[in-house]
Structure formats: C-alpha cells, structure tokens
Amino acid sequence: MSGLGGGDGGEEAAAWYESAVDSLLFFRGDVAESVGAMRRVAPGAPLGQAFAAYLGLLGTERTQAVAAGEEFARFRAEADHTAFTERERAHLRAASVWLGGDIERAGAMLREINVGWPRDTLALAVGHQIDFFTGNADSLRDRIAGALTAWDEEDPHYGPLLGMFGFGLEESGDYARAEQVAMSAVERQPRDVWGIHAVVHAFEMQGRFADGIRYLDARRRDWGANNMMAVHNWWHYALYALEAGDTDRVLEIYDATLDPASSSGLALELLDAAALLWRFYVDAETAEDAQQLVGERWGALADAWAARDNGPHYAFNDTHAVMAYLGAGRMREAEELVADRTEWAARPHPGVSNHTMTAEVGLPVCRALIAFARGRYPETVELLLPLRGRLQTFGGSHAQRDAVQRTLVEAALRGQRWELARTLLSERLNLRPTSPYNWLGQARLADQLGQAALAATARERAAALAAPGKSALAGAGVAQPRGPVRA
Template sequence: MPRIDARWGSGAGRFGRDRHGVEFSGGGADGEAGRAYERAVDALLFFRGDVADHVEAMRRAAPRAPMAHVFAAYLGLLGTEETRARAAGEEFARFRADVDHSAFAPRERAHLQTASVWLAGDTARAGELLREVNVTWPRDTLALAVGHQIDFFTGDGDALRDRVAGALTAWDEQDPHYGPLLGMFGFGLEESGQYGRAEQVAREAVARNARDVWATHAVVHTLEMQSRFAEGIAYLDARTGDWGGRNMMAVHNWWHYALYALEAGEPGRAVEIYDAVVHTPQSQGLALELLDAAALLWRLHLDGADDAIGPRWGPLADAWAARADGPHYAFNDTHAVMAYLGAGRLSEAEALIADRTAWAGRPHPGVTNHAMTVRVGIPVCRALLAFAQERYGRTVDLLMPVRNALRGYGGSHAQRDAVQRTLVEAAVRAGRTETARTLLSERLALRPSSPYNWLGRARLAEQLGEAATAAAYRARAEALAAPGRTALADAAPPTPR
C-alpha cells in the first residue's frame, strides 16, 4: 500500500466523498458545496474563467471545508503573480489559524501542506507533495491538474508526462475527466520529445471534447516542434469556435497561431493577431498574457520586422511597469526585460536586473525561484540587455553556458525558443561564424522543415561570401514557407476580443 505521510495524520470525524471517491470534511462534499467543487474542477480543467466563482461558492456553502480554501490558494498561485500569491497566502493563513486540523481527512491535510509550502515559495517541493498525493489518491483531479501546472512552471518535461501517466490506469476511460487527463498527458509527451505519441494522445483528447483547450494546445505544440506550421494553421482554423473565444488559454493559443504565421514568413498576420487578441486596450495586464505579448514582439524584432512592430512596445512596457512585480518568477522577469528593451527603456531593464541581482545575492532557502533566478533568469536578462546594446559577442558569452539549462526556469520548448533564437541571432551578428554554424546545424538536425533555420544558414553563407549557397538556402526556406502562406490566405482573420 502507498505510504501516507505521518504529518497528514489519519483524520477524525465524518467524511463525505466526491464522485471520484476522495474524502472531504467540513461538508465539502455535501449539497451545494460539493456541486460547486465539481464545477470548479471542471472549469479548471477546461480553463474557463468562472473557476474562481465556483470556488467562492463552495467557500460560502461550506466555510469550514479545507478544500475550498486550498483551491482558492492554488488559484492565487497559478497566475505566477506576486500580488495575487501574497493575498492568497494571507487569506489561507487566516483559515489555517482558525480551524481544528484534527478533523480533516488525510488527503486534505496533504493539500493543506502543499498549499502552505507553495505559498512559502517552494514550488518544486509543492510539486513533489502533489505527486505523493496522486500515488495514494490517483483520482484526485485537483492534485493532478495543479501538479501538472507546477511541472510546467518548473520546466520539468518528464514530470509533465509521468505525473499523469502514473494515474491513468486508476481511471475509468468513460469518465468525463479522462479526456482532459489525456490532454495533459499529451502535452507532457510533447515536452519530453515524444511527438508522435503526443499528437495521437492529444488528438484523442480533443475528439472527446472539442472545447478541451489544453488538449488543443498540446496538439499545437506537437505541430510547432516539427515545423508543421501549415497543418497547425489549418488545425486551428477548423476549430476556432472551440478554442479561440472566452477562455484562459485563448491568448496563448492565438500566440501559437502567430508563431505559425512567423514561420510562414507573414509578420503582418502575426501583428494582426497581436492587435486583435494578444495585447489589446481591453487586456487586463495578466502576467501570463503579457509574457506571450513580449515573446511575440521579441521574435518579430529578432526577425528584423521592427517596422511591423511600430509603436506596440511602449504600451506593453507600460503594462509590465504597472505590475510593479518583485522577484516571484524568473520566467516573467525575462519577458518584462524584453518589453522594456523593445521600448528603448534600458534604464528600467537595468533596474529590474539590479533588483533581482541584489535579491539573488541574499539566501532564500526553500524558494524555488531563487535558484531559477540565479542559474537562468539573471544570465538571460543580462544577455537580452547586451543584445539591445548591440554587444552581440557578450550576448553569446552569456547565453552559451545556460542554453541547455533554460528549462530550469520554466515554460515550454516553444516559449524558451525566443531565447535560443536570440543566441543564434547574436552569434550571426557578432561574426561568430563557427558558433552560428553549430547552432543552426543543431536546429536543422531537429527541425529540417523550418524556414527560419534555413534563412539563418543563408545569412551565414552571405557573411562568408557564398552567394550561390545563400541563394539556394533562401529558395529552400521559401519553398518550405509557401504551404503556410497558402493556409493563411485561406484563413479567416482573428476575431477581436
């Protein structure tokens, strides 16, 4: 039998159970509270914006139910935003100080410990604790969904795959939540490099529920990583009504659409998507959306499409500045720096880097973001600054030692590729021809159908005076981009949100 941590205790009192058989105390599984919890879990799995409303309904119906407060704490953390996490922590601490923990079920104690650890900054340990929860309670959907997101935030591709894989055989395949589990598993397979199996599993999840936007996202990732961008455009276009509307993944999936447009050599379409969906006057300044906006404009900048970007950097930098975030998540910091640099506000980028450097110089035991910031965040931020200052050799020197460690500060392969492309571009501009050749050779070995990679080789050949070779590479890139352009020509424009 799986071992239950003694700190969680055995519990006492009467426990209700949800439809998956996991225990609740404090009336958490009864009546309206139980129904609100089920609605909240369902909303979380399908990234619907009403998830917080359902959690609050559960807290009103069963104010002493620990899982209602645990769920609220998780929501405060999932946005990777310092202010929301701090507010959630204060609220959670008040609940914990005011209740008798001996009345809670063992699973609830495990979640209480996990939320406390995560709120204290130990994201990695929180992920480990939730893994232990799902060994004992593999049908705890909340633990699976939240743990999966922690694996994403920490860039742990194997855990993204294995956490869900380890629970699947405990589930009835006809359960309505089995499909979202497949979507999570598919994304984990993709992030661990198993693209064929990932696509198969993620497509099955979408077939089970067309509005499973995380599963759609998993399919999109598999196509992105194989440079099958024309297929990706057609896939998203055929399902826009299912994924492109009001859900918490819409901006990110539109961002992926924009990446396909860039690969097809259509920066204008990428900017059109940016204006309609990614960052608009109605955007709420959420960190997860701002980093997509920064990453898209930065790629356009690397591609030399500054004319297409126009005045967009300024409002985006303003949005980042309005957040006034402290050191909470290094992945966000690097994207804030991109926005400041793109807007020409180098002093703000330098101030952020100085703040994080000072913070990182002090001990923060048990804070996952400390290691992320020291090992990856600060070097990447400094490299971006050097790039903006046209110190391209310095950019190469800063990024080469960390390029294979980038997953250690979170995100996906597709997201982290903005940094990898910065390294390639810096090597080309610095005249580091052998380094650039090596980097492009690596990329072509993995993604031989990428026009971006062939264009990089063409530019390098031009530097070396190999005009005929450069022309052949450019022709190859054009031929590869053509199907994507055709797909975009047939596609409807994005619907403004």
C-alpha cells in the first residue's frame, strides 16, 4: 500500500517504497538504500520524505535526527501540500512532530493514520517502534491488534504484524499468548527477526532460558547475522547463558557480536553491550572483581560512548552511557554527563518528550548508578525505589530495564535493607521461580540473616535450574561475528 503522490516517479517509485517497507519489517540493512532510491526517482513524493525522516529518528541518535530534520524542513518549505492526499499529509505531520521532539504525540498521530488506513504498514511499523521507545506496553499490543482484522492473512506482511503483536502481548504480560502468536509469525516468515525477538522475550520473562537457547540455536541462520536485530538477539542469547552461569560463553558472545570494535557504534547496539556488562558489575562482590572478569572491555565501550558526544536526545541511552563510564572507572565522565543533562533539564523544552523522560526518570537513575558505584547503597535505594514501578516511561523493554531493577536489589542487599531485599526477591521468585539469579539472591539474603539451611536450599535450587541451560549450551556452536547489517 504505497499511495505515492507528488506527481512523479510512478511505478518505479512505488516499487522502491514497497521494497523499503519490506526491509523495514525484516530489519534488513538495505532499507536506507531503498528509501534513497525512491527519493531520487520521486523527489516530490511525500511518503518518501516522511520515510527518510522516520529512518533518521529510529536510531535514537541526535546527529541523525538533526540531519534528517534539515532535509525534511527543506522539502516541506518547497512542496505544494495541496497536491498531497490526506494520508500523505498525515505522515508529514507525524514526522514533523517527532522531529520536533514530541515522540508520544507522533505515536498517537500514527495510530490515527491506522484508524483510517489500517493497512498502512509504514505507520504501523514506525508507531510500534515509538511505543517501544516510550515503554508503552498497551499501545505496543493494541496498535497492532486494532489493525489486524483489516488484513488478509495471506498477505506476506501479515506475519511480521503478528510478530509485532506478539511482542506487544509479551510486554503487556500475556506471555503464553505472546509465545504462541510470535511463533506463528516465525512459522510464516522464518527470517522475521522481530518475531524471533518476541519469542525470545516471552521465554525470558517466563525464566525459560534453556528453551530460549535451544530455540535460538535451531534458528541461528535466520537471525544470527546480516540484519539489524542480530546484535540485540545475540544479547538475549547472552542473557540466557548468564542465567545458566556460563560466564565464558557470555563473554564469548560479547566479543563476537557486541564489542564496539565490531559494531556500528550506534547507541542501540552500545546500550546492549553496556546492559550486559553492567550485570557483571552488579553481580560481582567488588568493582575489582568485576574488572578482573570483564577486563578491558569496559574501557573500549566507554570510549565508544564518549566518541558519540550526542548530547541530550534519549534518556535511555544516557543511562547506559553512565553504566559504561562507571564500569570503566571513569567517574568524572559519568558525572559530567549527569551535570550536562541536569543543566539541560532545568530549562524549559515544551513539547520535547525526552525532557520529561530525562528529568523524571533518566537523571535519578543515572544518579543512582553513580551512588552504587561509590558504594553509597542507601542513596541508590532511595533514588530507585520510587521509580521501580514507572521505569517503563523512559523506554526499553522489561528485559532491558531489569539491569536497573537488579541494581536496586543489590543495593538493598549491600545496604542491609533486609526487609526490602526480602520483598524484592520474593516478587522476583514468585514471578520467575525458574530463574537461578533470583534463587542465588535469596541465598545471599539468607546468609546475611543467619539462615544457613535456607541459603543451602536456595543454592541447590539455583544449581538445579541452571543445569538444563548448561546442557543446552554444551550442544551449541560457537558465536560467530554478526556480519554486516547496513548497506
């Protein structure tokens, strides 16, 4: 469903548009090339210009967004908007609002497009990513659910829509249905890497990490390289290996797929690297122990974040940059980033969603991470405890935000907040009773309370739960470099 207007380009432009939409859905690296070709063939087509603006925003990189905004502004100033259809004008308005900083309003505008045009795949796909960036679980689910009955189930893009719907179901807590829907999406399109990602999330949230390892191994040729989700799905594989207690495999995966030396250097990949290494940092008894295990990886990652110098654009990225600086022992850079964002947040920025994200969630989380690194655990608790129920408002998934939740658990343990630690661990154990991490936390708490029998039982339970994951990893192949993902 292209509907290209602007009076030029014709069938060739429509073909490039469909190719670009297909690449967007399947996270192929040639999406930008297809959009560029469409714009060369039909420079006056508004959907081509809106698509280019969306691509400039989807990477959550300020430099890309600024460049896209400048090109988009030139087009809008020169174009005859009376020649465009209402749908085209709606896309131009949504792109303009997002470029202006109001990502939530842009998401709502895209949803309105899908009320009138439920088979507008571009609006569905971009809106779904906006829901992810803003942590809006209900909309992740309902945006796609509201369009599905308008689609022919034989349409080749119906499968990717099911993959999106599956992810929305998972983030909304319906794990069994999410798994079912996402698996059906992948059965339709084996290289639907977002659908695979939805299945992986469903396993993660159910603590079924051995099943996740086997699932990813069975489909590794479909997801493991040559797509823009490869790094993130390898990150999920590493989380499974971490639950199984195989730190050597985790670091092997990191070196082959997440290390910034072999990545694009974009924030979406660097934050996965930081979130993985931060788990080592939090789990280790001392910063020195974490450094000994991770080695020089923190320094290279911190260098990659510093090289971006991207300014205030997306608070979720900022927290992961702070993790990298702290892991590398570069406290000054972490504090400088927080000082810069504090100064920025103190000024009014009407209509800029990231202002609220930064002021209300991003900065308190960053300060809590710094307090944790300084050993000020009561301060970490006081900063994170009021936020734990609304961390989703600065974006990411449950699995990604768990790095912050684990920081709170560890701060409660180290700060001797025993009742709070008991409560947090009880929640985790009852929500994911198959997680070795949760049982090991319970064992540590029991140690501190002098409950030796309970501690021993919890450790035995953790070891028994880790065993299937270790067995699954024993039959897995070696992680390979992720391969090129961008044209």
